[in-house]
Amino acid sequence: MSQFDLIIIGGGPSGINCAIEATARGLDYILLEKGVLVNSLFNFPANMQFFSTSRNLEIGSIPFISHTDKPTRKEALEYYRRLYDFYQLNVSFKTRVDEVHKKDEAFEVTTSKGIFYAKYLVCATGFYDHPNKLNIQGEDLPKVKHYYDEAHHYIGQKVVVVGGANSACDVALETWQKGAEVTMVIRKPALYDKVKYWILPNIENRIKEGSIQAFFNSSLISISDDKVDIKTPKGIVEIENDFVLAMTGYRPDYALLSAMGVEISSDQFQTPKHNVENFESNIPNLFLMGTVLGGLKTSKYFIENTREQAETVVSTILKKESSQWKTPDSC
Ligand SMILES: Cc1cc2nc3c(=O)[nH]c(=O)nc-3n(C[C@H](O)[C@H](O)[C@H](O)COP(=O)(O)OP(=O)(O)OC[C@H]3O[C@@H](n4cnc5c(N)ncnc54)[C@H](O)[C@@H]3O)c2cc1C
Structure with missing residues (x-):
């Protein structure tokens, strides 16, 4: 025994x-x-x-x-x-x-x-x-990931990163630096205030200059093979999409x-x-x-x-x- x-x-x-x-x-x-x-x-x-x-x-x-x-x-x-x-x-x-x-x-x-x-x-x-699930239609599609390994998969791809904390900021920056077209969808009005001090100004500046698009006060509401729908304060926005990286904890x-x-x-x-x-x-x-x-x-x-x-x-x-x-x- x-x-x-x-x-x-x-x-x-x-x-x-x-x-x-x-x-x-x-x-x-x-x-x-x-x-x-x-x-x-x-x-x-x-x-x-x-x-x-x-x-x-x-x-x-x-x-x-x-x-x-x-x-x-x-x-x-x-x-x-x-x-x-x-x-x-x-x-x-x-x-x-x-x-x-x-x-x-x-x-x-x-x-x-x-x-x-x-x-x-x-x-x-x-x-x-x-992982904390998004609980939305399309979450079980293979293009949706709750874990991130490296940027190489996403070169030349349209990537939505969900979340505004450390992991989401790291992933958005790394995939953008390697050549992905990155959109962030953030539930809150700003990025998490405890994002690492050497990352925060970098990501804020990329958003400010428009290199990375960011929707604040927004949430993903559905995912299909080639698109996602985002609920924003200005209404529903549909964008083309290849991958969703849900960094939601x-x-x-x-x-x-x-x-x-x-x-x-x-x-x-x-x-x-x-x-x-x-x-x-x-x-x-x-x-x-x-x-x-x-x-x-x-x-x-x-x-x-x-x-x-x-x-x-x-x-x-x-x-x-x-x-x-x-x-x-x-x-
Ligand atoms: C990007 C990143 C950076 C980080 N940087 C730092 C840092 O600089 N400094 C720092 O202090 N912390 C850091 N952390 C946090 C740190 O990694 C975690 O605090 C640490 O891993 C937690 O240790 P743990 O042993 O409690 O849990 P875990 O490391 O998650 O270990 C739990 C283990 O339990 C096993 N397990 C789960 N369920 C079962 C089961 N049913 N049966 C058998 N085995 C099971 C899992 O396989 C796993 O191996 C970082 C985390 C991340 C994501």
Whole structure:
């Protein structure tokens, strides 16, 4: 039987960090990852650059060397491969968690590779697998993408970029620079005010000079093979179109969280219930780590500001374990 002290779900930066801490402190654990090592980062845009310095992304006391002040995706993948190798982490890749049930004192975790059991569970599943849908006609056409890889596909093409935050601005600029005809459709009256300071003036100037067309206070209302309809303050505008890149953000896997019994706040952020001191959810012995903690407030947590969580979670687990073994005399 596959029985462990701890099961970690998700092999992103948070899950890896937790696995390193569990290794260092002698917990018998397994990390279950549905894809490859740091699967979300692997699927980020090919040319993405982090906004953090490499030093601020370091975990496990292993230096992260980068050639510039902001590391690239390629450098980050190398770094996580090194961590995996150095700590000999116990990871089962291509192992998707489908169901979790608590049976007596143990969690029964059903995956694409069989059933695993553990007394403690960490859910570090992020949010990158579940894009916010436009919910409009034509969204399921192959020309509509919720993930962006690189600009080469879009050279000489008419591209609509939906959204006005960091990813949308990056994608609009990169595809325009490589030769796409770019139109942005932005629900709000302006671009997101926290767009990276080295990107914002660039995109604003491209819009001002008309190189990139932008519709503010507007939304896409339907997509067909060669056109899109945009609802603007001046009425419906139909434009020719080859690709729609919907950079409309992502959301945690609420179906999995609910199936685990994790309560979700009823406000606009739909935050999974947790103790802010030690990240334990409303289900005893089930901890949440990383970006999943923020619910729909997906910019609240990122690698840099979640690095301390692993130490807290593993210490809490070890404290719980040691308190169970104390006899009344030793208390
Ligand atoms: C363009 C871009 C730039 C960024 N730059 C920075 C930066 O400079 N600094 C910074 O700190 N942060 C940055 N971030 C944010 C950072 O990438 C995320 O905060 C980080 O990836 C979150 O880590 P995580 O482990 O919580 O989630 P994730 O990295 O999303 O990992 C979750 C993992 O869980 C796995 N998983 C999900 N569901 C299941 C399941 N059912 N069964 C098994 N496995 C599952 C996924 O495959 C994935 O590997 C950036 C993000 C983007 C998109």
